[in-house]
Amino acid sequence: QKEVEQNSGPLSVPEGAIASLNCTYSDRVSQSFFWYRQYSGKSPELIMSIYSNGDKEDGRFTAQLNKASQYVSLLIRDSQPSDSATYLCAVKNSGNTPLVFGKGTRLSVIA
Amino acid sequence: KAGVTQTPRYLIKTRGQQVTLSCSPISGHRSVSWYQQTPGQGLQFLFEYFSETQRNKGNFPGRFSGRQFSNSRSEMNVSTLELGDSALYLCASSLGAGVDGYTFGSGTRLTVV
Numbered sequence: 001q002k003e004v005e006q007n008s009g010p011l012s013v014p015e016g017a018i019a020s021l022n023c024t025y026s027d028r029v030s031q032s033f034f035w036y037r038q039y040s041g042k043s044p045e046l047i048m049s050i051y052s053n054g055d056k057e058d059g060r061f062t063a064q065l066n067k068a069s070q071y072v073s074l075l076i077r078d079s080q081p082s083d084s085a086t087y088l089c090a091v092k093n094s095g096n097t098p099l100v101f102g103k104g105t106r107l108s109v110i111a
Numbered sequence: 112k113a114g115v116t117q118t119p120r121y122l123i124k125t126r127g128q129q130v131t132l133s134c135s136p137i138s139g140h141r142s143v144s145w146y147q148q149t150p151g152q153g154l155q156f157l158f159e160y161f162s163e164t165q166r167n168k169g170n171f172p173g174r175f176s177g178r179q180f181s182n183s184r185s186e187m188n189v190s191t192l193e194l195g196d197s198a199l200y201l202c203a204s205s206l207g208a209g210v211d212g213y214t215f216g217s218g219t220r221l222t223v224v
Contacts, residue, residue: 044215096159
């Protein structure tokens with residue numbers, strides 16, 4: 001059973017701080033890794049994808065991947081109250097396999 | 112470019128009834144996946160269709176079924192509804208194997224009473 005694990009939170013950070021969200025996965029052959037943001041009552045929105053070890057930066061967001069440790073993280077710099085949402089980690093193998101989601105981490109940015 | 116369109120947005124059904132949900136993917140996307148989201152279980156994979164063929168299936172009972180049409184639009188059907196089927200049903204589309212990620216629709220909120 002392929003699993004994706006996330007701390008459910010809530011993770012509370014003050015405005016302007018760095019929020020660090022973590023995710024581990026069980027399937028060693030996983031190839032593609034995604035972070036989705038879901039606001040309350042809305043559908044998930046893709047914010048980052050990462051495929052190789054290391055860091056990938058996009059604006060205030062940085063995704064980090066360590067395949068040896070089966071670990072992927074998302075850093076949000078200069079956190080804003082508008083970043084308050086649930087962040088979902090998703091993992092996919094190569095080929096025709098489904099995208100598997102963790103249960104999400106709820107982030108609360110306090111003004 | 113239009114996004115993923117799901118209809119209806121809200122549904123209220125009675126136990127024992129059946130329901131059909133519809134999903135129109137982004138133009139050019141041939142893969143459609145369905146997920147059930149509940150507060151306790153998170154996003155759980157139901158099935159995925161590509162070019163009218165079911166490519167993957169999650170661990171749900173046979174009451175849950177789906178299909179995809181030649182224009183890539185997809186429907187899912189739930190028969191003999193149970194109270195536990197109350198959830199947000201999300202459809203997501205991707206170009207092919209999904210390595211570039213999936214785009215979600217707004218979802219259908221199903222309430223079974």
